[in-house]
Amino acid sequence: MTELQNVVVARNDHSTxxxxxxxxxxxxxxxxxxxxxxxxxxxxxxGVFAAVGILIxxxxxxxxxxxxxxxxxxxxxxxxxxFALESQDFQTTINANIKRVTNDLIxxxxxxxxxGSMNYYTKFVxxxxxxxxxxxxxxxxxxxxxxxxxxxYVEIVPFNNQSTYLSTIQSxxxxxxxxxxxxxxxxxxxDIVRPNYYAITLKYPLDDTxxxxxxxxxxxxxxxxxxxxxxxxxxxxxxxxLGDTQxxxxxxxxxxxxxxxxxxxxxxxxxxRLLQVxxxxxxxxxxxxxxxxxxxxxxxxxxxxxCTNDCEKVKYQDIRKYLNGDVMHNESITVEMxxxxxxxxxxxxxxxxxxLKIIPLCVCLIGMLVAEILLVLLYGYRRVIVAKRVQDxxxxxxxxxxxxxxxxxxxxxxxxxxxSKSRSIINSIPDLVIVIDRxxxxxxxxxxxxxxxxYNEQEWxxxxxxxxxxxxxxxxxxxxTSEDTVIETNITLRDYTTKKAEVKVASIxxxxxxxxxxxxxxxxxxxxxxxxxNEDDDEAYVxxxxxxx
Numbered sequence: 437m438t439e440l441q442n443v444v445v446a447r448n449d450h451s452t453x454x455x456x457x458x459x460x461x462x463x464x465x466x467x468x469x470x471x472x473x474x475x476x477x478x479x480x481x482x483g484v485f486a487a488v489g490i491l492i493x494x495x496x497x498x499x500x501x502x503x504x505x506x507x508x509x510x511x512x513x514x515x516x517x518x519f520a521l522e523s524q525d526f527q528t529t530i531n532a533n534i535k536r537v538t539n540d541l542i543x544x545x546x547x548x549x550x551x552g553s554m555n556y557y558t559k560f561v562x563x564x565x566x567x568x569x570x571x572x573x574x575x576x577x578x579x580x581x582x583x584x585x586x587x588x589y590v591e592i593v594p595f596n597n598q599s600t601y602l603s604t605i606q607s608x609x610x611x612x613x614x615x616x617x618x619x620x621x622x623x624x625x626x627d628i629v630r631p632n633y634y635a636i637t638l639k640y641p642l643d644d645t646x647x648x649x650x651x652x653x654x655x656x657x658x659x660x661x662x663x664x665x666x667x668x669x670x671x672x673x674x675x676x677x678l679g680d681t682q683x684x685x686x687x688x689x690x691x692x693x694x695x696x697x698x699x700x701x702x703x704x705x706x707x708x709r710l711l712q713v714x715x716x717x718x719x720x721x722x723x724x725x726x727x728x729x730x731x732x733x734x735x736x737x738x739x740x741x742x743c744t745n746d747c748e749k750v751k752y753q754d755i756r757k758y759l760n761g762d763v764m765h766n767e768s769i770t771v772e773m774x775x776x777x778x779x780x781x782x783x784x785x786x787x788x789x790x791x792l793k794i795i796p797l798c799v800c801l802i803g804m805l806v807a808e809i810l811l812v813l814l815y816g817y818r819r820v821i822v823a824k825r826v827q828d829x830x831x832x833x834x835x836x837x838x839x840x841x842x843x844x845x846x847x848x849x850x851x852x853x854x855x856s857k858s859r860s861i862i863n864s865i866p867d868l869v870i871v872i873d874r875x876x877x878x879x880x881x882x883x884x885x886x887x888x889x890x891y892n893e894q895e896w897x898x899x900x901x902x903x904x905x906x907x908x909x910x911x912x913x914x915x916x917t918s919e920d921t922v923i924e925t926n927i928t929l930r931d932y933t934t935k936k937a938e939v940k941v942a943s944i945x946x947x948x949x950x951x952x953x954x955x956x957x958x959x960x961x962x963x964x965x966x967x968x969x970n971e972d973d974d975e976a977y978v979x980x981x982x983x984x985x
Contacts, residue, residue, distance in 0.1 A: 489811045496804040656686060663688035664697050671776045674733050677704055684710075685733070685773075707734035711780075722783035724755055733778060755781075868981035876902040876909065888983070889930045902979065907934065927981060936984040941977055 659672035672686040689701040711723050711734055725733040730752040768781045862869040862882040871880040878900050881889075891900055903909040907926040927937045 489808060492807040492811070493804055496800045496807065659686055660688050660700065663690045663700060666690075667692050667697055668775070671773055673727065674707075674731055682706055682708075683733075708736050710734075711736050724781040724783060726752060726779045726781070728777060862978075865980070868983065870902065870905070870979045870981070872902050872977050872979060874977075878902060885981075891930070904928070906939065906979075927983065938982045938984070940980040940982075942980070 655672050655675040659670045663670040667690050669687065669689045672688075674683050675686065676683045684704060684706045687701075687703045687705065690697045691699040691701060707725060711725060723734075723736045725735070727733055732750050732752050732755065735750055768779050771778050771780060859880060859882070862871070862880065863884075865882060866884060868885040868888060869880075869882040870878055870885060872878055889905065905927055907928055921940075923939045923941075925937060925939050926934050928934050
């Protein structure tokens, strides 16, 4: 058997040919092999799936992080804008609330008379001591604002006319009809008949005693005295209310007749509740209220670390240390309540902010999860289709082989006949010529090659591989070598002598392929190799070697 016969028979173990169908069309076993390999390998479609998946991950990640920081920035901007907007109405709201209290109390003092000279007792008649309701003179009622703890009227009564004064109240028939006198000499008197109402006798001058058990409150005394002397509304500093644990401020609005102060409208304010009612933002986040001396008047949030137990005792130094370095918390507004100015500092609710800012990240993660699930499902569906296609191709390949076994045999005979023609062509080339198959097995050689490598027929039949000759040969040697490239390499001669050589590789693919000229060897004749019909998948390669002497 000739060399080419050996090669063709050997190659038939690795490739399959198919002959034309009834319609005259042809298909190749090599093509089937290639289709199966491509289906089982990663394809551009797989790359598209991977790229889409990575793109989705990047978009979701970037979108989530962007949303997080945008929400962080915008949330603070929106909160500060809302803070500034509400602050515009805060002053009006405060004044309206105080005016409402003042007007109600001035109405309540109608009918009370002023007796005698400046040798007065100050009569402190509270109208209510709870947050429920209080009766008007027409026996109607109204709800007490939640930020008020006391609504009262203070009347200055001459000492000698106290009994007449009380008689007037009782005969008047108002809500004080059951109020009885207190013995001013001993500081005690009979029990109060009407529940939740009591009478207090004050002595002139006003800073001597201010109400029952209240002489120790200098803040209250000073504010009342200033209101009496100036005949203007006065607001006290921060003070703890009698019988209460919460702090706030007291407002005294003097009632003046004929240029004489005859009494006072009095209101005790819980500042924290007043802020919450007048400043809705404070219910969601927080407001710190400071006076001109940086005394903490009220705090509407318990989110501050130093405010876990009692916000009434928080120090400004602690708040300033906590807020240091935060530009947002440096935002503040100034409001005025009558003759006093206060600073309001906005404090964001950290937990609320974190929960709000985490929304974009949650949406991002959910989007990534949903997108990846869809991607996996689509890819899995595609792989099922690919597996079915591979199965169909393999089945078709077997059917073709069985149907055309006889024609394959005749095709081999045709290839053997063409061997002598192809050898005469390569013998005309002075350089060393080798024809190999895709696996590197030598199919044909010319006389020049045989002179260097005197392999006998038995050795050829055993199948000599190109790797025994080309030192640097690798399985993809001929694939990485284009047809216009010359490679400097080493060859090993029959006596195992190594020499330098220039190697040129040309691919033969098709029924009859011409390679002309094969530079730089200046081959004048075309190399025509008759290959198996339609065997375009299993290529053959012509290797030309010029030995450097």
